[in-house]
Amino acid sequence: MGTAEQVGRYKGFQPFVEILDSTLRDGEQTNGVSFLPHEKLIIARMLLRDLNVDRIEVASARVSEGEKEAVRMICRYARQIDRHDRVEVLGFVDGGQSVDWIDACECRTINLLAKGSLRHCQEQLHKTPEEHVEDIRREVKYARSKHMNVNLYLEDWSNGMKDSPLYVYQVMDALCDIGIRRFMLPDTLGIMNPLQCIEYFRKMIKRYPDAHFDFHAHNDYDLAVSNSLAAVLSGAKGLHVTVNGLGERCGNAPLSSVQVILKDQFHAKTNINENKLNDISRLVESYSGIAVAPNQPIIGDNVFTQVAGVHADGDNKGGLYHNALVPERFGRRREYALGKNSGRANIAKNLEELGLELTPEQTRKVTQRITELGDKKEIVTQDDLPFIVSDVLKHDAPEDKVKLVSYVVSTAYGLKPGANIKVEINGQEYEASSTGDGQYDAFVKSLRYIYKRYLGRTFPILQNYQVSIPPGGRTDALVQTVITWNDNGKILRTRGLDADQTEAAIKATFKMLNIYENENKNEL
Numbered sequence: 379m380g381t382a383e384q385v386g387r388y389k390g391f392q393p394f395v396e397i398l399d400s401t402l403r404d405g406e407q408t409n410g411v412s413f414l415p416h417e418k419l420i421i422a423r424m425l426l427r428d429l430n431v432d433r434i435e436v437a438s439a440r441v442s443e444g445e446k447e448a449v450r451m452i453c454r455y456a457r458q459i460d461r462h463d464r465v466e467v468l469g470f471v472d473g474g475q476s477v478d479w480i481d482a483c484e485c486r487t488i489n490l491l492a493k494g495s496l497r498h499c500q501e502q503l504h505k506t507p508e509e510h511v512e513d514i515r516r517e518v519k520y521a522r523s524k525h526m527n528v529n530l531y532l533e534d535w536s537n538g539m540k541d542s543p544l545y546v547y548q549v550m551d552a553l554c555d556i557g558i559r560r561f562m563l564p565d566t567l568g569i570m571n572p573l574q575c576i577e578y579f580r581k582m583i584k585r586y587p588d589a590h591f592d593f594h595a596h597n598d599y600d601l602a603v604s605n606s607l608a609a610v611l612s613g614a615k616g617l618h619v620t621v622n623g624l625g626e627r628c629g630n631a632p633l634s635s636v637q638v639i640l641k642d643q644f645h646a647k648t649n650i651n652e653n654k655l656n657d658i659s660r661l662v663e664s665y666s667g668i669a670v671a672p673n674q675p676i677i678g679d680n681v682f683t684q685v686a687g688v689h690a691d692g693d694n695k696g697g698l699y700h701n702a703l704v705p706e707r708f709g710r711r712r713e714y715a716l717g718k719n720s721g722r723a724n725i726a727k728n729l730e731e732l733g734l735e736l737t738p739e740q741t742r743k744v745t746q747r748i749t750e751l752g753d754k755k756e757i758v759t760q761d762d763l764p765f766i767v768s769d770v771l772k773h774d775a776p777e778d779k780v781k782l783v784s785y786v787v788s789t790a791y792g793l794k795p796g797a798n799i800k801v802e803i804n805g806q807e808y809e810a811s812s813t814g815d816g817q818y819d820a821f822v823k824s825l826r827y828i829y830k831r832y833l834g835r836t837f838p839i840l841q842n843y844q845v846s847i848p849p850g851g852r853t854d855a856l857v858q859t860v861i862t863w864n865d866n867g868k869i870l871r872t873r874g875l876d877a878d879q880t881e882a883a884i885k886a887t888f889k890m891l892n893i894y895e896n897e898n899k900n901e902l
Contacts, residue, residue, distance in 0.1 A: 490514070514530070797817065845882075
């Protein structure tokens with residue numbers, strides 16, 4: 379039986395799933411993550427405009443004046459693109475204070491947080507279920523008097539269904555007819571498994587067939603994605619996710635994983651624009667400071683990289699190692715790693731992309747050299763390949779068009795770091811000085827000044843900067859710096875190795891500049 383037929387057996391399965399992204403609210407509860415108002419606006423803009431998320435939860439009410447300004451900016455932008463109804467804010471049962479705060483931000487949807495388990499109701503609020511229900515009803519009535527849409531979170535719903543289901547039903551019975559648009563059922567502590575999720579959701583759907591239920595997963599047992607899918611198969615109409623799986627403790631269900639599994643494994647439909655998943659991941663990674671693991675499905679650096687030579691050989695013979703997760707689908711491309719496991723097929727793939735043609739014997743020699751470098755744990759990038767080819771085949775390496783003549787970098791307490799540099803570009807020397815946020819930043823600013831002032835152009839933008847040192851903690855250890863550059867969408871990676879981190883970064887920079895000059899020599 380095929381996947382679509384298997385899915386069809388699940389009563390209540392929804393062919394369309396509504397996606398709420400909570401990166402700007404729940405994702406910001408990740409330890410150490412705090413977005414500035416303009417960062418929230420830029421993330422929200424990409425989520426709404428580029429990714430086409432159905433709804434975004436952007437803040438918690440009454441947090442700070444900065445948070446209020448962020449919500450105002452997002453709502454202002456959302457109105458301009460006719461998506462104001464997609465912006466939501468978490469509010470509390472607090473006698474109307476949250477409603478007033480959200481109303482002042484000109485947001486029209488409150489996600490009201492109520493208690494979904496008897497224990498939370500009694501031990502945190504010190505109220506009876508009847509008292510809590512009455513408080514919720516007053517809050518909903520007040521919000522609706524402000525012409526606000528109301529969704530309701532039943533916090534700790536998973537434990538409520540496990541330990542006090544009668545309480546959950548009591549709350550639902552009292553609230554399902556007062557104009558709440560969506561009931562949002564969270565696994566607040568991440569305690570459920572998929573079988574429990576199916577059981578609890580089916581009970582809710584059976585008792586309240588006309589209600590719209592969302593599911594909000596947490597990843598404490600690494601089951602957020604599995605539980606989200608179980609909820610959809612059992613009748614949930616909406617799922618809550620975050621970019622890169624950000625969230626409190628172990629995080630929430632990652633948007634990218636949920637999207638592709640819904641589509642590929644269960645043929646469900648969403649409004650998500652998949653080819654922007656990588657872009658939003660990189661943006662949130664940059665603003666949050668939380669790095670995406672290289673092997674993170676869909677969005678990790680390595681997930682579309684073949685390492686074993688036999689895999690590259692199979693790809694040459696009919697795409698034998700491809701699946702439905704083709705990189706082009708997500709605005710990416712497949713890469714073939716260079717290292718001790720590469721094999722000639724991987725080398726050939728990289729040479730082909732660079733437009734280099736070698737004989738089988740030459741390819742063998744290049745493969746041997748790359749294997750030797752891999753044994754030394756050195757990273758070999760595709761951009762190193764022309765230099766390795768030149769070295770192995772005893773050709774003269776192309777003369778550097780950009781050379782560092784001299785430089786001085788300085789830093790002092792209370793002063794911004796500075797750099798004075800002299801470089802030679804195509805035989806002509808130039809000098810410049812600048813300050814920056816660090817020594818390397820000052821160095822690059824000086825370079826950019828030279829390119830703009832004297833050459834009337836610029837060079838690729840730094841996109842990522844990685845530093846690694848050998849284990850052992852020796853202060854004289856070599857530092858390896860790998861810098862990723864973006865040249866109008868084309869990605870370039872260069873590497874520098876030195877005992878000094880700034881020097882290693884400068885070496886990687888000049889390697890990039892020479893590659894860039896050689897590629898653009900016909901335009902100069």
